[in-house]
Amino acid sequence: MKVIANNTLRLFRDIVKRVAPPPKLTVSQWADRSRRLSSESSAEPGQWRTDRAPYQRGILDAICDNQVETVVVMSSAQVGKTEILLNSIGYFIDYDPAPIMLVQPTLEMAQAFSKDRLAPMLRDSPALRGKVKDVKSRDSGNTMLHKTFPGGHITMAGANSPASLASRPIRVVLCDEVDRYPASAGTEGDPVSLVSKRTTTFWNRKRILVSTPTIKGASRIEAAYNESSMEQWCLPCPSCEEYQPLTWGQIRFEDVTLRCKFCGFHHSETEWKAGKGKWIPQKENKKVRGFHLNELASPWKRWDTIVKEFLEAKAGGVEQLQVWVNTSLGETWEEQGDQVEEDTLVKRRETYEADIPDGVLVLTAGVDVQGDRLEVEVVGWGAGKESWGIKYHQIIGDPSQPGVWKDLDEFLARVWRRQDGYGMTIACTCIDSGGHHTTEVYRFCKAREHRRIFAIKGKGGNGIPFIGRMSRTPREKCALFILGVDSGKETVMSRLKQEFEGSPGYCHFPRNENRGYDEDYFRGLTSEKRVIRFHKGVPRVEWVKKSGVRNEPLDLRNYATAALEIVNPDLDKLAEVGLTIKNPSMRKQRRVLSKGI
Template sequence: MVQKQTMRLLNRIASLVAPPPKLTVSEWADTHRVLSKESSAEHGKWNTDRAPYQREIMDAVNDHGTEEIVVMSSSQVGKSEIINNIIGYHIDYDPSSMLLMQPTLDMAEAYSKDRIAAMIRDTPTLAKKVNDPKAKDGNNTILQKKFPGGHLTMVGANSPASLASRPVRIILADEVDRFPVSAGTEGDPLNLAQKRTKTFWNYKWIAVSTPTIKGASRIESEYEESTMEQWCVSCPSCGIFQPYSWPQIRFETVTMECVSCKEQHNEMEWKSRSGKWIARHPERKKRGFHLNALASPWEKWSKIIEEFRKAKAKGLETLKTWINTTLGESFEERDDDQQHEKLISRRIRYECEVPLNVLVLTAGVDVQDDRLEVEVVGWGLNDVTWGISYKIFYGDPGQVAVWNQLDTFLQKDFIRNDGVRLRISAVCVDSGGHYTSEVYDFCKEREHRRVFAIKGKGGNGIPFINKPTKVGRQNVHLFTLGVNEGKDTIYANLRNEFEDKPGYCFFPVEREKGYDEAYFVGLTGEYKRVRWIAGQPKHEWAKRSSNIRNEPLDLRNYAMAAFRIFNPNLEYLAENNLTGIVYEQRASRKKKRRRGVLSKGV
């Protein structure tokens, strides 16, 4: 009897001092996690089986051989709750020092208030570990939660001071594609944060994000260096495992076609099948997972199809957002987006020199070794443009003759189809070639006509129009143009295929106006590429071919710069039935009247 009582006592003591059962992150979540009303439409006890693809992602944290985990996904697949479960696990079960990175400090504060605080409050095991925020002991602030054995610090990737603080074992980086390129002047925020884990042999680094632009997406770059795993489900007909693939979705029947047997099954049939992660590079140590909204239990395929149709109808920017947030894929601006054939087919017959809706004319001039090229562009409301005339004046720019031809052309009257005469209101002339002094001479004598010398400057972050400086023996005003920004605008406008949308570009079909095939080859002769320099993406414009003459693109850029420098009030002109030249004349008269030169009756 005594022996039995002793054994019961020993067993009870053993149960009290024994370590808790080994749990993975998903097992901990299934046992303890409670979803809050504020952050979930399905609040209550957590169930990983609701979205089974989450299990392997969370449990990768428990794999001693895995140090880095990447999740590239769409919205609405539960990626934020994956982060929250990892945090909850390391507060309650495996106490550790953690750093949660958001793109900005404001976003870090919002995440802490909306998600972390609610999770701690509603999950009993966490509420016991983290003090009530009303307690005045400093252990539970908005950006830091302290608990026995560790702490959770929340920071913005734009704050270099918060990234270079004390060491941490767990780093969770959320929406990394929205991180700034540099945290102040300190460099890449992810690299700064990773340095804080060096003292831990068992550190974990988890990066999560929807991707953005092909070639510049940080999460895509990380994913492509990983195991590159896809969530695959078995076909209801043949059993072949395959990922949810947008090209296999059939709109009319709202089904997905099997990549192998070609049978089509509806959403419920596919989602009821077993699934597993299949790695394209299982030999790599960095675990990488890709998910799209087709796999989500919270997204219906019919709604996804409807949203795709709406996004495509609204234009390129909306479609880009849909691809990022629904397919979880980066957006690639295809080389054929600006094929010149599309623009040639859009040409129309003006039946006049200048169409009726043109309010202002500007021009751009390019200087080559044997010629001057010029384009006149018409401007209307909502940045709608009309190509008016493209001319080439052959001759030596070192001689005055070819400049005289250009000057005569720039002073001509252009007749609108209602009989109104328009003149060019502003001109930009490129001075960056071999004839800088000649350009300065030409522009200095004509600055009163708004004929300005310009010089293009490539690179990111350079404003399109910069304050002019006085240069040369001529003391001429020189405007520096951020040509990358200008080309971005031009190409975005060229992609606009709807005449009633802002920025649409009209081109004439009349041969004498100069808009032939060679013009459109040159206008679309560049593309934007991404180069990685010192670990950072750099956007640059490059020719599609070394044989292409890209003067038409440069000239359109210069004409747009002239328009921005002139900066007319187009709404005022339209409301008062004025044009740029009449507007200038009236302004000049008002100025003279104030000086007493003109009588009030003039």
Template sequence: MRLFKKLENLESKKRTASLFKKLVNEILPPPPELTVSEWADTYRRLSSEASAEPGQWRTSRAPYQREIMDAVTSRDYEDIVIMASAQVGKSEIINNIAGYHMHQDPAPILLIQPTVDKAKDYSKERIAPMIRDTPVLRNLVSDSKSRDSGNTVLSKSFPGGFLALTGANSPAGLASKPIRVVLADEVDRFPVSAGSEGDPVNLAEKRTTTFYNRKKIKVSTPTNKGASRIEKEFEKSTKEYYNLPCPSCKEYQPLKWAQIHFETVEHACKECGALHNEYEWKLQKGKWIAENPKARIRGFHLNELLSPWKKWKEIIQAFKDAKEDGPEAMKVWVNTSLGETWEEQGEQLDDSDLFNRTEEYTADVPEGVKILTASVDVQDDRFEIEVVGWGLGKESWGIEYHTIRGNLSQPKIWEELDEYLSRSWSKNDGSKFSILCTCMDSGGHYTQEVYKFTKARETRRIYAIKGKSTGKGEYDPLVAGTTRAKPSKTLLVHLGVNEGKSKVMSNLKITEFGPNYCHFPKGKGYNEEYFKGLTAERLETRYERGVPYQVWVKTRARNEPLDLRVYNTAALEILNPNLEKEYANSQQQRKKKRRRTASKGVQ
């Protein structure tokens, strides 16, 4: 009897459990087993702030993205590398991976940007709009305005996990909670070390060790050969390229720049040589083909030729423009259009070659100059100043390299500096030029004096500047932002001097007159010592804990001429003049003057 009752109770419990399970499944059905691309096609909504095509996500719009996203849901790989150009949807791939895990496979997620500031910007400009406009995510993440919200700029909580955002320059953000999914974006812009803690990528990866199903995704546009993190990772991977079949012979192949014909805007088949336009190629069904299929890391390479958002005609024109603008522009094009590294020329420029190409000017300001800028380097006993003229295509002319010596603690030398920066220079036709923008170094022992001097002259665009200190390998643009220095409230322009030196050195290597060529006059302070200072640094690749980075190294004690040319280049960027318009206006004025002269001759 007791045995019977036990069996009866057991059967009752089974019926109750079965009924409960049935009710749960009806009320809360288990999430479907979707891949990332299937999730995006079903649920993801693109926001108007981040997309030119807002609305329902369609992977078919850029079919090469499907395999990349779905690699995340594959159990075969835990490391995924994406080395890619711009305009191929890298950010949206990252967003879809994050959104998928928030909704379908909850986990602690870490999204790393190069800096904390960039992480905040990414959160506001990419993540927040995605959550707002994708209903299934909006229902998971609480409103940031609610009192008990787990939704802040750098942290988004949801049932079963969270999305944390941080910068590669923040040791604290990289070394706290366990993480299952790491999304490292633009790793080539990461510093070599997060403070003194070491490689930020390694710090983040260590946080995944407790998860058997961890995923580590690294994404970046590459930078310089030998110092590119993403290229180093890609070389260890399966090295997959998206191949399309030739519309004529059906031979699969990646789209390559060398096979693009400029005149017809067509791509030649590597096998049969047939030419087809981009629409014919992109209509074909492609597939990823691995060069190293046995690798343990899944690696994908993308270039802009595949992009549905960038036309080949535009890419060709961008290439032509970059070729005209010189090596620095070509570097950017190779990185951002081809998704390939740029090989820097590490050799030091020859100062005697530059000195030997000095020219005789027939006036203070040569004919091609449209505007003037100046730069000031502050030493303990002197000001060193360079005035530079700029023309069409950022072709430059050194106007004068000048030194004012004196006691910087006395007002007289500051008055002399003000007088010098107020003077004008003339062309052969008598037209006068004044300095439109001046960048003045605020480092050294006279910082407050510089602030006082520039504060009173901001209306003349005389600005205090400060080289931005960055971690090893960290990138900053030449003009890297502004602040107001305390207590004077002086406008302080921060400069990425490494980027500036790269620009200057690239321009100095140009040997033909035209865009970005640097002219120098005979005399006017441009002596042999000047060119020794202009070429006093070279770019070297170094390693810290196995991570390569590039650094500018002084080979001579005096490098003020190089610094001043960097500051002048920054002054031009601050002004951002339309030199083409200036050129057109000057041509019209010249024609009018000729007509007036001719009419007087007739009279």
């Protein structure tokens, strides 16, 4: 009887184990137990350890908190944002199955995420390996952008594709790099709002927004963070033990230490990071928890490296400094001054002693096509992308007639000479094909691609890269580049604001007659300003033109800048090897370098 009783007890214990619910796990606990990092996507492959970056625990566990509906992460690079998303996906696939959608800025980026990040995690984490069937198996429900698993599915979508967002109901929405989303998904409206509507039928819905911020006042992630609990990762001072966030203003460059804002003592990176950190909210908000991080908290980025990168960015000009503020501090960039004044640029003009000043290493050009003329600007570029306006030129005539294009061809083939007699030709030209006489532009450019004369078409809007991938037109087979003109205008304007000659990006203009740089030119160059407007409650950056002012000079400087980015010479290296040295023995070397650009 005793044997039978023991067998019965073991049987019941076995039954209880089989039918009992799994132990309650948070996302960080699941990751520590089940996540494996893949060698092709991680510098530290193997078992996941949340303690490697302890600030991630609070973020991960907020995602599975029943009181929390939205999690916002506004952060720098190098803090593990992508791993937070991957751990969340793994948790919901394995432990809490649900319909999931991950939204990337573009459909191409969604495909890359699926192939390069998600697929290795599914393959290398044993807890996930059997959940999603092999993509090659018949009726697997597994494609590049859609994967099914018991109890749910995951869809990867692009914020630029309204069709991929407006699909089935979704319980868990993961929005990655939201500041790079377009202002509208086609004509459907704000992508974040659009995909969020898919979660309304679920009482336990989750929305995770992650991004490095961009421009103050137009940053989606900053706006979302400001409406959240606004939590900061704080560490105790090694001396007084007062908790505080690690801020850039507390860093001392000489010995790379950080000053306590309470007791004033300086301590090293190792001393600060030895403390046990915690998230401290600035506001009470149980439904929306927001987290801000900068690279000072990262275990993968040393403070001395961050300081070095800051000094390099500061020396590199406004554009590089903006990138550093966004990606290292995880903070929005606020422009100093609203607009460049034309009078300031007119007074800056100087006299050139030759066609091109000695600092010029490369020439590019931009061409705008109007109904009764072509307008051209030739720009010289030097080390640090310092620029010189060389010639602003009009070719009057009907662009439907071959004579106008013959004159343009001769102008673009001209040799421009320096004071020492050394001559240069234009390395690359961009011609706008988006307005008048598109066919004529394509034909002209197709026959001259060997001279790097390319057709371009401008596309406005936030998040569009300055230089898009080259394509071919259907009929003429002409090379065509799509330009993110708003991004280009930001670059041009930031360089015009540089005040000190010789600094990276500084813009020179000639006083010489017949160069085309009169007051009308500068009125056109400063004809637009950037404003923040709200569309259906969503802030977006727009460029607004002054009434009654022509903006061709701004467009042409944009196109000439794009031509430089397309040819992409190493200007600093060209300067180093002596391209500007006035030495006859160097001329052969200079010609070789010029041809090799």
